[in-house]
Amino acid sequence: MDSDINEQELLDLESKYCSYGDTVHYIEPSKIFESCNGSWLYDLDGHPYLDMQMWYSAVNFGYRNKEIEAMYNEQFNRLPQLACQYLHKEKILLAMEIARETEKRFGIRGRVHFNVGGAQAIEDSIKLIRNYRGGKSLMFAFMGGYHGRTLGCSEITSSYRYRRRYGHFGNRAIFIPYPYCYRCFYGLKRETCNYECIKQFEKLFETEYYGIFDPKAGEAEFSAFYVEPLQATGGYIVPPSEYFAKLDKILKKYNILLVDDEIQMGFYRTGKLWALEHYGIKPDIVTFAKSLTNGLNPLSGLWAKEEMINPEVFPPGSTHSTFSSNPLGTAAGLATMQYMKQHDLEGSVKEKGRYLIGRLKVLQKxxxxxxxxxxxxxxxxxxxxxxxGFTPDKALADKIVEEAIKGNIEICGKKYGLVLDIGGYYKNTFTLAPALTISYEEIDIFIELFEAVLKRCGV
Ligand SMILES: Cc1ncc(COP(=O)(O)O)c(C=O)c1O
Structure with missing residues (x-):
């Protein structure tokens, strides 16, 4: 392998040998990075890029986090490989940590089950529900929700774009409007809407003719509702604080399970271990992935209530993947859990978030x-x-991303780049997920860089 290979040669090789189907090419050509540290990525020329999306929130605790890496490296040097049919202590301790921390928060005893990626954890949760509910396979999910791109996950992810070329595999969910109050599905205003969205959802259970519920049997045809406590890919949408408690009341009334997908919002992204904690309700299943290992090794999983997942009802081999509880992933996961316990993330994330949003509101004015x-x-x-201030401008958002990633925004004689990601229903929304370890100085640099890019784009 030629170590002197340049950027253009690498891109030429990519276009010849890499499938483009396994990722998304937001910008052409895609950027090649060489190293990383803290909140920063560095390109082949060593230019720094402030990362405000941290691998879709898979690296919450900063690139090359020393404390997490130390435990990972120790595992690497001792027991990096082991078939999942055998046990290693990191798997057991990590499951215990997650189960205990979840029990502390929701007061429910449960168990933890591992897999490799977020989509696989969701797939496992679908199996768990179908098994527990006697094969009942219909789900509710949200418009704008994203739960992965395997064939099964695509059925509960709202965009038809992810299903269009593949046909159906299983049962497509019924998609309910997310409380995206800035662009309310019902065209109402939050101050006066009186939770019309909740009323509309409950109405579905009013008569058997709406196709959801059999009042005579007292049974819904739907087994679970998949929720993101903050809609992630949908554009980091924060629901009104009472929404989920109201939704949960309906789900309990009609015996529908609540699956809390924390794959992107878990691990203190919102200032809590599980974002659902903000709403004072309890899930039946929690799915997680991404920052569980701080992006060091693929590992995902789910937590479920004991009655759903104990070995009597969900026996060995109910799901399996060769790499499911791999030692490097579980060691990184355990290190991440310890890191979260040892640092006051609840306090610091809240404070930094308040500071960043304050600065953004000034820009907004x-x-x-x-x-x-x-x-x-x-x-x-x-x-x-x-x-x-309302009509979505995707073209402007795209232009900003392109300018930001060029890596040539000058501040005090030094050149910087900015890593931004676009999400949202109209692809006009920057979804900011900076490292939770970001400093106040770095937040200030972000504001300066962002404003410089706006000006470049003629705003
Ligand atoms: C909320 C949510 N669920 C599931 C997934 C799928 O995870 P993965 O990409 O690891 O399969 C994602 C990925 O972005 C996600 O944000």
Missing amino acids: RYNVIGDVDGLGLALRIEMTRSD
């Missing part, structure tokens, strides 16, 4: 193309619009 700014903890959104 100055630039009428910033239609919405919102957030919880360090999960924040900036919605780019036309100058009316």
Whole structure:
């Protein structure tokens, strides 16, 4: 392998040998990075890029986090490989940590089950539900929700785009409007809506003719509702604080399980271990992945209530993947759990989030193309619009991303780049997920860089 290979040669090789189907090419050509540290990525020329999306929230605790890496390296040097049919202490201790921390928060005893990626954890949760509910396979999920791109996950992820070329595999969920109040599905205003969205959902159970519920049998045809406590890929949408408690009441009434997908919002992204904690309700299943290992090794999993997952009802081999509880992943996971216990993330994420959103609101006042700014903890959104402050402007958001990633924004004589990610229903929303370890100085640099890019884009 030629170590002197340059950027253009690498891109040429990519276009010849890499499938483009396994990822998304947001910008052409895609950027090649060489190293990372803290909140920063470095390109082949050593230029720094402030990362405000941290691998879709898979690296919450900063690149090359020393404390987490130390435990990972120790595992690497001792027991890096082991078939999952045998046990290693890191797997057991990690399951215990997650189960105990979850029990502390929700007061429910449960067990933890591992797999490799987020989608696989979701697939496992579907199996768990179908098994527990006698094969009942119909689910509710949210419009704008994202739960992965395997064939099964695509059925509960709202975008038809993910199913269009493949046909159906299992049962497509019924998609319910998420409380995206800035662009309310029912065209109402939060101050006066009186939770019309909740009323509309409950109405579905009013008569058998709406196709959801058999009042004579007292039974719903649907077994579970998949929720993201903050809608992630949908554009970091923060629901009104009472929404989930109201939804949960209906689900309990009709015996529908609540699956809390924490794959992107878990591990203190919003200032809590599980984002659902903000709403004072309890899940039946929690799915997690991404930052469980701080991005060091693929590992995902789920927590479920004892009655759903104990070995009597969900016996060995109910799911299996060769790498499911791999030693490097579980060691990184255990190190991440310890890191979260040893640092006051609840306090610091709340404070930094408040500071960042405050600075963004000031920018919003100055630039009428910033239609919405919102957030919880360090999960924040900036919605780019036309100058009316409402009409989505995808072209402007794309232009900003392209300028930001060029790596040539000058501050005090030094060149920087900015890593931004776009999400949202109209692909006009920056979904900000900075490292939870970001410093206040770095937040200030972000604001400076972002404003410089806005100016470059003629705003
Ligand atoms: C909420 C949520 N669920 C599931 C997934 C799928 O996870 P993965 O990409 O690891 O399969 C994602 C990925 O972005 C996600 O954000």
